[in-house]
Amino acid sequence: MRLYDDPIAPTPRRVRMFLAEKGMDIPKVPIIIGKGEHKTETYRKLAPNTRVPALELDDGTVILESVAICRYIEGIQPEPPLMGTTPKEQALIEMWQRRIEFELLLPMASVFRHSHPKMAALEHQVPEFAAAQKPIAEQRLALLDEDLARHEFIAGDRFSIADITAFTTVEFFCKYGGIPLPEGLDNVRRWRDQVAARPSAQA
CATH class of the missing domain: 3.40.30.10 (Glutaredoxin)
Structure with missing residues (x-):
């Protein structure tokens, strides 16, 4: 493999x-x-x-x-479980995973792909599309802050694949994608720092 x-x-x-x-x-x-x-x-x-x-x-x-x-x-390799163990937990993690992908990763990636100079050789860039997607990404970051005020991790109180998707999205696109993490998102910052401290974040 x-x-x-x-x-x-x-x-x-x-x-x-x-x-x-x-x-x-x-x-x-x-x-x-x-x-x-x-x-x-x-x-x-x-x-x-x-x-x-x-x-x-x-x-x-x-x-x-x-x-x-x-x-x-x-x-x-079922342990530790990152995609849930019960039908309810699996469904909730899948729900959050898809929400992060479609509502956060997709608009952030669109801004990066259609505005970053290094992507010009790989994409047919449409700057207007990047401009339209940026406020959508920023709004979803604000919503993520509200979500993380209610629970420790993205999908609840247990670290899951949804956290991995959200973390890698925020880490990359907030640094390189033209969408700096807005001020005031204390819950997102708390969560990001918590995940960044995990050994897997260095992988």
Whole structure:
């Protein structure tokens, strides 16, 4: 089993964090998105959608999409549980995971992809789209602060994949994506610092 991985991009990082939380270390093959290595013919044969990360199993099966990869890892290494143990807990974590992806990650990524100079070679940039997505991302950060006033972690009182997705999103796009973390979001900062202190955050 090996993971095709970019060391900088936030989506591959969440798989690395997930693996680290599980205490797993598997061989990694670097695919540098900034150099266009995900667009090469060799990688396309492995991942036709050119997405990174990709998990190649020993039997040659390739799993794409970071959450699908994490679900496989959760299946072969259930402890500690990061996707829930009861039907209710699993549903709530899935709900929060999807909300973070669609409501926070997507607009933040859109701002980055359509405004950052380094993305110009990889994207057909539409600056107007970036400008429209920025206030949406900022509004969702404010809502996240309200959410985290009610519970310690994203999906409740237990660390989960939803925290990994939110953390890697905030860490990358608030630093490099043109959406600095607004002042006054004390709950987000408390949560971010708490997650950053976990050993998996260094993975």
